[in-house]
Amino acid sequence: MLDPLDPAFARDPYPYYASLRSRGPAARVRLANGTHAWLITGYEQTRAVLADPRFSNVPAQHAGRRKADSPAQRARACLAQHMLNSDAPEHTRLRRLTAAAFSPRRVDAMGRRIEELSTQLLAGLAKRLKEDGTTDLVDELAFPLPVLVIGEVLGVPESDRNDLRDWTYRVGSPTDAFEQGVVDDAWIRLRDYFTALIADKRRFPGDDLFSVLIHDATDGGLDDDELLAMAFLLLFAGYETTMSLLASASLLMLTHPQELAAAISHPERWPAVVEETLRHASPLEGATWRRATEDVNLEGGLTIPAGSSVLTVLAAANRDPDHFPDPDVFRPDRHMPGSPGLRARPHMAFGHGPHFCVGSRLARLEALIALPRLFAAFPGLRLAADPADLPYRPGLLVRSPRLVPVTTE
Numbered sequence: 272m273l274d275p276l277d278p279a280f281a282r283d284p285y286p287y288y289a290s291l292r293s294r295g296p297a298a299r300v301r302l303a304n305g306t307h308a309w310l311i312t313g314y315e316q317t318r319a320v321l322a323d324p325r326f327s328n329v330p331a332q333h334a335g336r337r338k339a340d341s342p343a344q345r346a347r348a349c350l351a352q353h354m355l356n357s358d359a360p361e362h363t364r365l366r367r368l369t370a371a372a373f374s375p376r377r378v379d380a381m382g383r384r385i386e387e388l389s390t391q392l393l394a395g396l397a398k399r400l401k402e403d404g405t406t407d408l409v410d411e412l413a414f415p416l417p418v419l420v421i422g423e424v425l426g427v428p429e430s431d432r433n434d435l436r437d438w439t440y441r442v443g444s445p446t447d448a449f450e451q452g453v454v455d456d457a458w459i460r461l462r463d464y465f466t467a468l469i470a471d472k473r474r475f476p477g478d479d480l481f482s483v484l485i486h487d488a489t490d491g492g493l494d495d496d497e498l499l500a501m502a503f504l505l506l507f508a509g510y511e512t513t514m515s516l517l518a519s520a521s522l523l524m525l526t527h528p529q530e531l532a533a534a535i536s537h538p539e540r541w542p543a544v545v546e547e548t549l550r551h552a553s554p555l556e557g558a559t560w561r562r563a564t565e566d567v568n569l570e571g572g573l574t575i576p577a578g579s580s581v582l583t584v585l586a587a588a589n590r591d592p593d594h595f596p597d598p599d600v601f602r603p604d605r606h607m608p609g610s611p612g613l614r615a616r617p618h619m620a621f622g623h624g625p626h627f628c629v630g631s632r633l634a635r636l637e638a639l640i641a642l643p644r645l646f647a648a649f650p651g652l653r654l655a656a657d658p659a660d661l662p663y664r665p666g667l668l669v670r671s672p673r674l675v676p677v678t679t680e
């Protein structure tokens with residue numbers, strides 16, 4: 272049985288996934304809530320499932336089972352009807368428009384603003400360290416930077432970003448973190464906020480990516496419901512994952528001082544540090560749930576029956592020893608040219624197939640701006656806790672340290 276809320280599992284799920292992988296390409300697992308799911312843990316099988324249209328992304332409740340009957344449930348249901356929860360041909364249309372808005376040119380143009388935001392946050396971090404002697408990198412950098420950047424993507428006025436940060440925190444927190452009323456209130460506020468934002472941008476387009484999407488009329492463009500769900504998807508897909516990347520990369524650097532020293536003296540190593548963090552500490556532990564729409568025969572003779580819930584475990588695929596030698600070791604040089612025998616296959620931290628991450632370029636840009644600046648600004652930065660004691664977010668979706676306490680020498 273698998274209990275995703277078990278703190279020990281949340282911190283180190285890898286031995287469990289390795290034991291599943293050694294038993295075969297897919298395993299039927301009983302979850303602590305009494306349901307069953309198929310977990311895919313091998314690299315090749317993960318790629319195959321993510322590219323296979325017989326596995327649907329449309330959640331079962333959208334197929335007409337559960338009815339939303341409170342205002343908060345209705346708000347939540349309408350925000351959840353987004354592109355990641357859809358299949359072709361609807362997905363193809365939404366995806367084409369989104370990819371056009373997230374063109375490399377537009378994303379790269381955000382670099383200057385991300386630099387400014389990082390500088391502001393690092394000034395706050397310096398103040399905290401000076402006043403208190405210690406602080407938390409998640410609170411000061413890894414959480415606020417992606418939220419602020421998504422604020423830029425969506426063209427949210429700066430004065431509203433604290434609200435956005437607060438509502439996002441509430442709906443994205445583990446279920447036991449807040450009373451239900453507080454979470455319900457945040458769902459409704461998010462829906463109302465985005466509804467007003469879209470109306471506003473229809474009249475007065477900004478120079479943000481969301482305005483590009485709102486005003487792209489290709490194939491009839493997106494209607495208001497689609498835009499509402501898209502705003503929510505961008506917020507959610509964009510912030511928790513990038514928060515995890517920044518938190519895990521900082522932690523890995525602090526626990527691998529030789530790698531940190533090498534990156535500081537050879538800044539061209541930072542891209543390899545980021546890629547190896549994505550592989551070794553994959554921010555999305557599992558891709559979103561798929562459902563088998565028919566019986567599917569996998570290589571090796573296993574059949575996944577129609578109607579089964581299927582989770583491709585990206586964190587496990589990225590540590591498949593058939594593809595990554597010494598998979599549990601953090602070695603950025605796998606991603607450097609000229610490391611014969613070690614050079615990695617592409618990792619799958621950003622997924623694979625039709626739902627491959629739209630924001631991968633933006634996430635990499637954020638990390639490549641923030642991390643070198645963090646360690647250049649605080650050369651004596653040290654972890655202020657035993658890494659084995661750090662709590663991790665529970666659940667099978669996002670894996671991330673909840674705290675990275677630091678101090679300076």
Ligand code: HEM
Pocket residue numbers: 321354355356366421424504505508509510512513516553554555558559560585619620621622623625626627628629630631633634
């Ligand atoms: C380190 C950061 C990130 C990671 C690891 C990540 C990972 C992923 C993965 C694995 C998927 C596919 C999920 C699946 O197939 O079930 C995905 C989809 C997506 N991501 Fe990201 N993501 C990151 C950052 C971002 C950012 C910054 C944005 C936007 C601003 C973003 C927007 C999206 C969207 C819109 C999708 C849905 C694509 C579709 O359905 O076609 N992501 N991401």
